[in-house]
Amino acid sequence: MREGTPRAGPDAVPPPAEPGHPPRRRPRPGSPDATDAGQRARLIDALVTVVAEKGYLRTTVGQVESTAGLPENAFNAHFRDLDECFLAAYRRGTEVLLAGVEAAYRAEPSWPAGIRAGLRVVLELVAAEPAFARTCLIEASVAGPRVHRARLAFLAKFRSYLSGPDVPQVPDVIRDAVIGGVYTMIYNYVESDRTAELPGLLDPLTDFTLMFFRG
Secondary structure (H helix, E strand, O other), rough: OOOOOOOOOOOOOOOOOOOOOOOOOOOOOOOHHHHHHHHHHHHHHHHHHHHHOOOOHHHOOOHEEEEEEHOOOOHHOOOOOOHHHHHHHHHHHHHHHHHHHHHHHHHHHHHHHHHHHHHHHHOOOOOOOOOHHHHHHHHHHHHHHHHHHHHHHHHHHHHHHOOOOOOOOHHHHHHHHHHHHHHHHHHHHOOOOOHHHHHHHHHHHHHHHHHOOOO
8 A cells, every 4th residue: 555645534435336227126025125225225226227318307206216116206205306316326326436446546556556547447437337427427417506516526536636745746726627637538438428438548548647747
């Protein structure tokens, strides 16, 4: 483990299950899926699926319940509105991604190697979860203000990987420009249905990120 790497705090959230396509069967009474937590998870997965297929503005509560295999009014027992469900999906997925980046970054012996390892996790995870990618990158732009604030907070967490005692010092505006540039490239690939190609960007995005920190 390297010195000077960003560390998860004592109240860090443990990595949750990765977003995926929900099963469409109805849960048996008494089964884990029939519990409040199980239903909530199914609704979150279902929202990701429906939003990726139809777009957020055309998604309805009824579609989410149907895709989750849950009865009418199940949604209202867990969420006040679609924005709240979207926010839960966004936070769960980005927590998985950040946990993977953190582990990969800290396992490397040098800062440049850690940056490359972290980028690899981002590109491979997003490519492996196209529904999550489209929902939380593209459709997040039309969700409510709570989702917008969550996205800004998520991106801000990457600043810690571009600063520290073993990282060349650059102005804050440069760090934010690097993060924004990488995010925009990933966004463009997802928007143009090239999500599966994202792992091929590892070398150019690593070079792009590191070039601003060379003397």
